[in-house]
Amino acid sequence: MSTMELTADNFNEVNSGNDFVIIHFRAEWCGPCHTFGPVLEHVSEKREGVVFAKIDIEAPRELAQAHEQSHW
Numbered sequence: 830m831s832t833m834e835l836t837a838d839n840f841n842e843v844n845s846g847n848d849f850v851i852i853h854f855r856a857e858w859c860g861p862c863h864t865f866g867p868v869l870e871h872v873s874e875k876r877e878g879v880v881f882a883k884i885d886i887e888a889p890r891e892l893a894q895a896h897e898q899s900h901w
Contacts, residue, residue, distance in 0.1 A: 831870060831873055831874065831881075832853070832866075832869055832870050832873050832881045832882060832883055833880065833881070833882050833883075834882070834883055834884075834885075835852065835882045835883065835884045836888075843880060843882060847880045848878070849878065849879045849880065850879075850880045850881075850882060851869075851879060851880070851881050851882070852882050852883070852884060853865065853866070853869050853881070853882070853883040853884070854883075854884050854886050855883055855884070855885060855886065856885065856886050856887050857885065857887065858887075866883070869881055869883070
């Protein structure tokens, strides 16, 4: 399974419908986020039963704020 984008529209459904969800909070301007992204994508292909997701902290701000994630 590849990494999926979480939004305000699908966040609750993805989290309540799966036993284990790993979320990568990221930003387009974040260099380490761009480095980590391909690693997360690779691991997501190897692990069945785990949902790997990402949230752009700049786009759906309500999701990032609800989880106390913000830009530095």
